[in-house]
Structure formats: C-alpha cells, structure tokens
Amino acid sequence: MIDxxxxxxxxxxxxxxxxxxxxxxxxxxxxxxxxxxAVVLYWGVKYRQRxxxxxxxxxxxxxxxxxxxxxxxxxxxxxxxxxxxxxxFRAYDAPDDALEISVMGxxxxxxxxxxxxxxxxxxxxVPVDTPVRLTMTSQDVIHSFxxxxxxxxxxxxxAKYTTMWFKATKTGEYPLFCAEYCGTEHSTMGGxxxxxxxxxxxxxxxxxxxxxxxxxxxxxxxRLYDRLGCAACHTAGVENRGPLLEGIHxxxxxxxxxxxxxxxxxxxRESILNPSYRxxxxxxxxxxxxxxxxxxxELMNLIAYIKSLPKQQVAIAEVK
Amino acid sequence: MATxxxxxxxxxxxxYLNWRKTVASWLFSLDHKRIAILYLISISVFFFVGGLLAxxxxxxxxxxxxxxxxxxxxxxxxxxxGVVMIFFFLIPSIPAVLGNFLIPLMIGAxxxxxxxxxxxxxxxxxxxGTLGVLVLVTGGVDTGWTFYSPLSTTYANTNVFLAxxxxxxxxxxxxxxxxNFLVTIHTMRAPGLTWFRLPLFIWAHYATSIIQVLATPVxxxxxxxxxxxxxxxxGVFDPALGGDPILFQHLFWFxxxxxxxxxxxxxxxxxxxxxACNARxxxxxxxxxxxxxxAIAIVGFLVWGHHMFVSGQAMxxxxxxxxxxxxxxxxxxxxxxxxxxxxYRGNIVWxxxxxxxxxxxxxxxxxxxxxLFLGVTGTDIHLHDTYFVVAHFHYVMVGGAVMAYLxxxxxxxxxxxxxxxxxxxGKLSAIIVFIGFNATFFPQFLLGMxxxxxxxxxxxxxWQLLNIFSTxxxxxxxxxxxxxxxxxxxxxxxxxxAGANPWGAKGLEWEKASSPPSPHNFDHDPVVTEEAYAxxxxxxxxx
Ligand SMILES: [Cu+2]
Ligand SMILES: [Cu+2]
Numbered sequence: 001m002i003d004x005x006x007x008x009x010x011x012x013x014x015x016x017x018x019x020x021x022x023x024x025x026x027x028x029x030x031x032x033x034x035x036x037x038a039v040v041l042y043w044g045v046k047y048r049q050r051x052x053x054x055x056x057x058x059x060x061x062x063x064x065x066x067x068x069x070x071x072x073x074x075x076x077x078x079x080x081x082x083x084x085x086x087x088x089f090r091a092y093d094a095p096d097d098a099l100e101i102s103v104m105g106x107x108x109x110x111x112x113x114x115x116x117x118x119x120x121x122x123x124x125x126v127p128v129d130t131p132v133r134l135t136m137t138s139q140d141v142i143h144s145f146x147x148x149x150x151x152x153x154x155x156x157x158x159a160k161y162t163t164m165w166f167k168a169t170k171t172g173e174y175p176l177f178c179a180e181y182c183g184t185e186h187s188t189m190g191g192x193x194x195x196x197x198x199x200x201x202x203x204x205x206x207x208x209x210x211x212x213x214x215x216x217x218x219x220x221x222x223r224l225y226d227r228l229g230c231a232a233c234h235t236a237g238v239e240n241r242g243p244l245l246e247g248i249h250x251x252x253x254x255x256x257x258x259x260x261x262x263x264x265x266x267x268x269r270e271s272i273l274n275p276s277y278r279x280x281x282x283x284x285x286x287x288x289x290x291x292x293x294x295x296x297x298e299l300m301n302l303i304a305y306i307k308s309l310p311k312q313q314v315a316i317a318e319v320k
Numbered sequence: 321m322a323t324x325x326x327x328x329x330x331x332x333x334x335x336y337l338n339w340r341k342t343v344a345s346w347l348f349s350l351d352h353k354r355i356a357i358l359y360l361i362s363i364s365v366f367f368f369v370g371g372l373l374a375x376x377x378x379x380x381x382x383x384x385x386x387x388x389x390x391x392x393x394x395x396x397x398x399x400x401x402g403v404v405m406i407f408f409f410l411i412p413s414i415p416a417v418l419g420n421f422l423i424p425l426m427i428g429a430x431x432x433x434x435x436x437x438x439x440x441x442x443x444x445x446x447x448x449g450t451l452g453v454l455v456l457v458t459g460g461v462d463t464g465w466t467f468y469s470p471l472s473t474t475y476a477n478t479n480v481f482l483a484x485x486x487x488x489x490x491x492x493x494x495x496x497x498x499x500n501f502l503v504t505i506h507t508m509r510a511p512g513l514t515w516f517r518l519p520l521f522i523w524a525h526y527a528t529s530i531i532q533v534l535a536t537p538v539x540x541x542x543x544x545x546x547x548x549x550x551x552x553x554x555g556v557f558d559p560a561l562g563g564d565p566i567l568f569q570h571l572f573w574f575x576x577x578x579x580x581x582x583x584x585x586x587x588x589x590x591x592x593x594x595x596a597c598n599a600r601x602x603x604x605x606x607x608x609x610x611x612x613x614x615a616i617a618i619v620g621f622l623v624w625g626h627h628m629f630v631s632g633q634a635m636x637x638x639x640x641x642x643x644x645x646x647x648x649x650x651x652x653x654x655x656x657x658x659x660x661x662x663x664y665r666g667n668i669v670w671x672x673x674x675x676x677x678x679x680x681x682x683x684x685x686x687x688x689x690x691x692l693f694l695g696v697t698g699t700d701i702h703l704h705d706t707y708f709v710v711a712h713f714h715y716v717m718v719g720g721a722v723m724a725y726l727x728x729x730x731x732x733x734x735x736x737x738x739x740x741x742x743x744x745x746g747k748l749s750a751i752i753v754f755i756g757f758n759a760t761f762f763p764q765f766l767l768g769m770x771x772x773x774x775x776x777x778x779x780x781x782x783w784q785l786l787n788i789f790s791t792x793x794x795x796x797x798x799x800x801x802x803x804x805x806x807x808x809x810x811x812x813x814x815x816x817x818a819g820a821n822p823w824g825a826k827g828l829e830w831e832k833a834s835s836p837p838s839p840h841n842f843d844h845d846p847v848v849t850e851e852a853y854a855x856x857x858x859x860x861x862x863x
Contacts, residue, residue, distance in 0.1 A: 008770050018698050022769075025699065029689030036685045039660050040678055049600065049667035049857075057601050057857035058665035066608050066654070073653050077646040080696055085639050087698030092635050107475070141471040142565060144630065144705060148771025151702040155631045157566070158470060159559030162632045175780065179705040179773040181464045183471060184391050187776035 011170040011195060012150035018087050019151070025080070091152065094165035096250070098133035100307075101126070102300050105136065105143035105156040105178070108185035113300075117216045118205050122191030124176060126168055127201035133165040135265050139296055144180035147193055153179050161266045168195040221305025224298055228290065242287060243280050246309040254281040268303045331738060331817045335836040350435035351839060356421035357736075358442050362449060363409050363417065364805075369456075370404040373397045375798060378760075378791040386778040394777040395462040396478070400455070402465030407487050408449055410721055411494055411579065414586035415501070415532075416445070418728045419525050421736060423501060425829035425837060426519050428510025428846040433503040441496040448490030455483045464775060466576075469557035469568040473549050481550060488543045491536045494582070498532030501525055510828070512848035516610075519827055519852050520603060523610040524589025527617035531578045531585075535621065539575035542568060569631055573624035581620045583717055584684075585613055587724030588655060591677050594727050595662050597825040598674035600855045604661030605654075612651030619648040629700045638697050645695035652688050656681060667857045671823065672746030676727035679754040683719025687712060690765065708768025711761045719757055726753070726804065733808065734822050734863075735829060738836040739815030743863050745807045753800035759793025824859030826852070 006026070010016055047055070101124070104111040113119050126132045136145055136156040145164060146153035154164035178189035196204065225231065233242035243253075249268070254260050256279045261267055270277060272294070275287035294302065336353045346354055377397045380388040389397075420438065424431050432438050455461055461483040463472040472480050505526050509518070545556045546568075555561025557568040588609075596603050603609060625633060625641030659681060668674070690712040694700045703709065730750075734740055763786040768774075772783050779787070821830040829837075832846045 006766065006769050018702070021696070021699055022693070025693050025696075029686065029692065032689055033682065033685045036656060036660060037682055040663065040681060043660075043663040043666075044668055044670070044678070047599070047663060047666045047668050049669050053667075055665065055667055055857050057667070057855045059602050060604050060661065060664075062605065062661070066605050066658075069657055070608075070650065070654060073650045074647070077650055078643070080692060081643050081646045084696030084698035084700075085642060088629075088635070088638070088642075088701070091698070091701060141475050142468060146705075146771070146773060148702065153630050153701055153704060157559075157632055160632065175771070177771070177773050181395075181466075181468070181471070181705075181775040183462070183475060184395065186395075187386070187391070187773075187778050 008148045009170075009172075009174070010149060010151070011168055011172065011174055012147075012152065013167045013169055014087070014091055015149065015151040016169065017090065021083055021087065024083075091165075094133045094163065095131045098131040098165055099127070100304075101132060101134050102304075103134050103136040103145060103156065104139060104296065104300075105145070105182075105189075106139035107141065107183055108178070108189035110143075110145070110176070110178075110189070110191060113217065114205060115217070115304075116205055117218075117220075118207065122176070124191070124193045125201060125204050126193065126195055127198040128168050128171050128195050130198065131165060131167045133163055135161050135163050135300075137161050137296060137300070141182045142180050143178045143182050143189065146177040146179035147174060148177070149174035149193070155180055161269055163265070168193075171195045171197060217301050217304045218308050220298075221301040221303070221308075224294075224302045225305055228293070228302075233287065241283075243283060245306050248309075249307040255279060256281050265303055265307075268306060269299060272299065272302065331819075332834040332836075332838055334838065335738065335834065336839045337738070337836050339839050348439070350431070350439055352420050352424050352432050352435065352438060353736075353837065353841075355438050355442055356417050359412060359416040359420060359445070362442075362446065363412055366404050366408040366449065366452075367801075370401050370409060371798065371801065373401040373404070375794060377401070378794045380777070381779075381787045382784075382791050384779050384781045384784050384787075391777045392462060395464075395775070396460035398775060399462050399464050399483075400460055403455075403461070403483060403487065404452065405717075406465060406579070406583075407490050408445075408452055410583040410717060411490075412445060412497075413583075413721065413725050414590060414728060415525060415528055415582075416441075416493075416497055418590065418725070418732060419501060419528075419586060420497075422732065422829055423504055423522065423525060424508070425735075425833055425841055426522055426827060427505065427508060427513055428828050428832070428842065428848065429504065429508035430840050430842070432500050433508060434500050437496055438500055441493045441500070444496065445490055445493035448486050448488075448493065451482055451486035451489060455479050455486060458482070466572060467543075467546070467568075468572075469546065469549075469563075469565045470559065473546055473558050474560065481547065484543045484546055488540055491540050491543075494532045495536045498529035498536075501529040502533065505529075510846045510848050516607065517848055517850070517852050518610075519589075520592035520606065520609050520613075521586075521589035524585045524592070524613050527613040528582055528585045530617050531582050531620065535575045535578040535582075538571060539579075542571035542575070545571070566628070566631060566633065569628055570624070573627045574621075577624040577627065578617075578620050580713075580716065581616055583721045584724075585616065587680070587721045587728075588613065590724045590728035590731070591659060591680055593825075593827070594673045594677040594731050595659050596853045596855065597731070597823055598671055598677070599663050599666030599668050600824075600857045600859050601662050601664075601666035602851070602853045602855060603658065604664065605658040606852070609655055609658050612654050615651045616648060619644060619651075623648055623695075626695050626700070629697050630704050642695060642697045646692070649688060649691060649695065652684075656685055656688075667859075669823075669861055670747075671730075671861070671863065672743055672750055673727045673731035675747050675750035676723055676730060676753075679750060679757075680720060680723040680727060683715050683723060683754075683757065687715030687719050690715065702771070703768055705774055706768035707764040707772045707774055710774050711764035711768060714761045714764075719761070723753070723757075726750075729804070729808075731823070732829075733811070734818030735833075735835050735837070737812060737815070738818050738834075739811045740818050740822060740863055741804075741811035741815055742807045745803060749800050749803040749807075752796060752803065756793050756796030756798070756800045760790050760797050761793070763787070763789040763793070819862060822861070822863045824861060826854055826859075 102113045138156045138158045143156045150166045174193045176191045273291045276285045279285045461478045463476050549556045555563040557563040623645045626645045629638045818835045
C-alpha cells in the first residue's frame, strides 16, 4: 500500500502555520504553468501557418498591457514575500520560557543533552505542547538539523551557536536528518524525534526510558567555573574587577563603543573565548581568553551554569 | 540594403569550414566560427562525461540502501557531475558556442573585437578542463560543487586543490569571453544597426557578459583564499584558524547566483530568436524583453543570500535578500508573457527548434515558479537542501538552459554546417527530451517536499517509488540527448544542402551570409535599414 502525501505529516505549530502557504504556492505555480501551456497550444494551433490564409504579421504596441502585468506581478511577488516573512519571523522568535536543549553535531552523529544532563545520540525526546529551544554547535564541519514534520531546519556551525525553536503539537515519532552535506556518511547522520506527553518526558528524563547516564551539566559547569577561577574577578565586593554574571542572560549590556548587546549564548561564548572583542562599558579589558582551554562541550556546560545563576543573588551581593 | 552580388542560396565553394584543412588551421584559427566549433566539440565531451556520472548515481538511487557503490564514490560522482556540468558545460555552452559563432554575424562584423583573445579563452578553458580531467583520474573530489568550508578546506582529503584550480582557471576563460563580447557589441555593429534594432540574442549576451566580467573575479578570489588557507594555514574560512565559514558562502554565492544568469540569460536570447522566426512575428514587447535581461543582470547581483536563509545569516539580511529575490522573478515572468504574446496572430511553423523552444517555456515556467518556494523565507526553511532544490535548479538549468541550447543548435545547425538534419527525428528528440526530463525531475519536487535531503547516498524506504520514476526518466532523457548526436553527425555527411536561409528567418546571419558562411562572414559589409524581426508572415520554410 502506498501512503502518498505531498507534504509530510505536520507536528509543530510552525508546520501548521506554514502549510497553507505551500498549498497556495503549489496552486499558483501550477495554475501559471497550465495557463502558459493552454495558451501556447491554443494559439499554436489557431495561428499555425496555412497556405490558404494570408495573415499579415502582427506589430503590437501594447505598452499599457506590459505595464499592467508588470504591476500585477510586482504586487503578487510582494504579497507572497510578506506572507512568508511573517512566518519566518515566527520561526525566529523563541518564547522566553522555552525548554533549553543543546545539540552537538559531529561527523556523523547528533549528540543531544537535556537540561538535567540527560544525554542521547541521534534521538531527541521532547514534550508535546511545550516550546523547546535547541542551541546547536558543531565539532567539525557544517551540518544542518532538519525535522521535516516540523518544517524546520537550521545549519549547525563549528565555533558558533545557532538556535532553532519549535512547539510540537502531536505525540509520535518523526524522522530527523542532517541536511547539509558533511562528508562520507552524510546520509546516515540522522535519527528520530520522539514527541511525548509531558509526564512521559519527565519520566524519560529521570532515566526511566533508556538514554545515556545523566551527568549534571550544571555541576560540571560549576566545577569549571571554580577551576578556571572566574570568581576571582566576577564576584561582587572588594575590587569589582569584572561585571557580575548573575542573572545576566537575557539582559542588555552596553559596550565601551556604545553598542548594546542582548546577552545570549552566542555572546557568552564570545565573552569567554574572545573577551577583548567587545568590552563591557566601565571595565578594563582585563579578562584573559579561554580559547584553547575549553572543549566545545565544556564550554556549553560553563554557559549553562552561568545562565543558571539566579538573579536574586545579585541583589543580595549588592546589599552586602 | 547592400546589394547582394552572389546568390546567397547557392552553396558556396569556399567557406570557413573548408578553406583551410590542416589540424593547425583549426587549433590556431582566429576565426570566431572555428573557435565556436572547437568549443562545441569540447563542451559536448564534458556534457557526456557529466551525463554518465549522473546516470551512474541515478542507478545507485534505484534502491534505498547504498549498494551499488560506496558512499565515498557516490559523493565523488555527484560532486564531479556538478563541477563538470556547471563550469565546463553550462557556463560556456551558449555564449562560447552560439554566441561566438553568431554575435559577429548578427551584428554584421567580420569577427569579434579581439580574435586572439578569443582563441586564448579557448586554450584557458582547455587548461581548466584538463585540470578537471586530472581531478577525475586522480581520485576525484567529494566536497559537492559548492566547496563549502570547512569541509573543503580542512576535512576533505580528496583533490580539492586541483578541482578548485580547475574552476579558477576556467573562470578566466569566461571573463575574457565576456570582455570580448562587450567590446564587440559596442564597437563593431554594422551601419544602421542601432541598439534597438539589435536581435534580442545580442541583448541577452550583452547582459550575460556584464555578469561574467563582474562576478567571476569574486569566485576567483574565493578560490584563491581557500588556496592560501590550505597551503599557508592563514585563517580565512576555517573557524579553527579564526576564520568564518559563512564568509565563504557569501563569496561563493556572490558569484554562483549570478552564474545562474550566465547560464540562463543567453538561453533566453536564443528563445527570442527561435520564437520570433517560427511565429513569423515581431517579438511582443521587444524593449521589455531587452531591458528585463539587463534588469536581471543587475538585480541578480543582489540576491545571493537566498541560498543562506538557514545558514545562520542574520534574520533581517535574509528578509532583504528574500524581497529582492521576489522582485528578480518579475522580469523573467515578463519575458514568458512576451514570448507567449509573440504567438498571437502569428503564422506559426512547428519546426524542431520551435518544439524545443516551447518545451523551454513550459519547463522554465515551472523552474522559475518553484523558485518562489525557495525565495520566500518561511517556505525555504523546510525545502532548503532537499531534493526540491535539486528539481528546481534542474528545471532552470536543464529545462531552461539546455533546452534553449538545443533549440539554438537545431535552429542554427544549417547555418553552422550548411546541412539539414532529419527534421522528423529532430522533433522526436524534442518530445523525448521533454518527457524524459519531466519524468526525471518532477518526482524530485515531491521527494523534496516530503523532506528527502539532497546528496544522500542512501534514503528512507518510503521514497523508493519516486526515485525509481526519476531514474527511469533519466534513461529516457539520456536517449533524447543521444539522438541529436546521431542525426547531427549523420547530417554532416548525408544531409541535404541547407541554402542560406532554410527557415525563412530574418537577421543578417540568414539574409546576408551563406551557409556555411564564408571565412570573412560577408562578401560585402552589410548595412541595416530595418528593425529586427521584420517578418511579414509569408516567409516559407524550405527544410
Ligand atoms: Cu550532513
Ligand atoms: Cu541563487
């Protein structure tokens, strides 16, 4: 039996909002093609050269017609552009309360880590009806994280973080692919996405449904933070050599150049690896670079730890 | 009109093909017509190499498992298929063969502006081609024709350097050809041949040449930077060395998107000629077709980022690239309307080139239309890097550019060789190509919609049926492409003499030059007194 569908099953809010546009485009382009064919065939037969007919050639001056169809085409083109862009905007704009999961691509597998440290390879378990944000990086070449059922994909780059968010709408199992050609085993670099009821996901997170041994990201991050001596400068009090990091994620920071930056994973990454690139206003560029001291995964742990530092501590520290 | 002394319909005793006979007289010829033939032979060889590679990996894709060949072999095949078809076939195809042959004839000149440079371009192309063949025999290259860094710069251990050099060198041939055409079109038009009397073929080549001259150096720079990085370890693109891989994509597409227009614009020029002649009508909206070529050439420089919507490029950049992409689609649609309009109240003759041209119209309508899916950011997210993209650009590049090239070859073959081919077989091959093409590539739209990523050696079982369709179509398409080789070759020896103007066409190359043309094109310098396409509707075929 053949189960034929033009678009794969849809299982995310984004898929639901974008599918009507696919159908519109299919009908629009299909219609255009059929009209071209019909007119060519009709005129092709009607105006074929026949010895018995003496039809002088036609010298058109159809400026008005030309302008009219140009204007109509421009309007249609812009209309489609706006429709698509609104959707694109939505695909970018992750809700603040999204569940954060990190993804690491490497030739040729996907390594995934959940907030509590639960890990998995080539499989992604997520709760249904919950916004999920993936923060992704690659250890080697460019890959691309692609879930057709969600109509989403995002390239995954070495030495940089990219993000992608979705809200799954239907429990089930969906294929996952690497869409950016990445070498020999590119076509096997994929797996499955499991969309689960939130309770089932919680149970899975506790290790009740397989998965690899959890290792606490935050604990690992904290250890690094201590070992690398970040606290020597980033602590409130005596010298105040570096800015406080508590509650910094999501805030807006001003640089010495006057530029303002919203603190996200990518900025944190840059601050740690390349601190002198953008220096926070009111501070000297004292911070050393940690470029060659951190593995990709360690860096992710460290950032997760910084993000976990609660805001209240800032207040307490300042009161002190 | 200049007075014609000799009867142009008589087959000339001495013409450019037979006036000198040694091999050296071909290899060192400065005659644009002979150089066109040199290109014709060389690009045909590359076309069949590229085609064989495609046939091989289409066979692999008959089954979901990777069983016929290793993943590494598969990856090399599709990479080489892309490199060969784009750099060694499509980019030179229409400009270097038909453009070279026809531009001087159409504008009433004895040759191009710089004949020696023209010959040099062919040698440069051949050096690039030889490097390409060297890549093939020394183990190939497996980065994809896009050469994305850091896969190409750090991780691939195949012959990336050599392949990049091949593309680099060939690029110069393209630049030189463009330069030559620009100067030729500006300075060598016959008296009376004003810009708005030029055949649209010339306008299209003019626009193409601008792109060749301005865009090709950028890819040369990108390739050069890769070389610097690989050889001296200077970080440009590789993040491990502090470079930025996205920069490579920008440089690459800054050339490779306009390159799409290098491939399709000359085809559009061919289609204008073929349709006007076969409809015995003036082109509907001549200035609109002419300026739309120029508009495409200019705006086409500003849309490269539509290849990078999911690459990590800033969202607002993507939106700007998207809106420009939507706008660059407009001039192409205008052309389609005007071509169809040219049929209106014409006296249409259904010749083989006309069938090819109508095939072009349909396939290009689909190719251009499906570009909307990819130019719109919201829908591109899902379709990017899937088979949908593969299908889309094959509709434009094969359905568009190759169909147009074949239309042109069938149209001007009698002029180039002085012989007629079997016209019935010509029509048959047009129909076979059209059917085979759709059978091959239409299923790939569906595969892409369903999420099958491109460049996959093995795939999910549910996609097998469509892949079988596609492979079967490819075999039909292969036959459609082989057929012309047979009857064209046959015509060289047994074909009837064509006479100067077998189609009853307008244009200096038909009305003032014999078939094949004399070594210096015209016996008397032509003077132009009328518009292009001054058809009366009563022109007769004699094929
Ligand atoms: Cu991949
Ligand atoms: Cu493009």
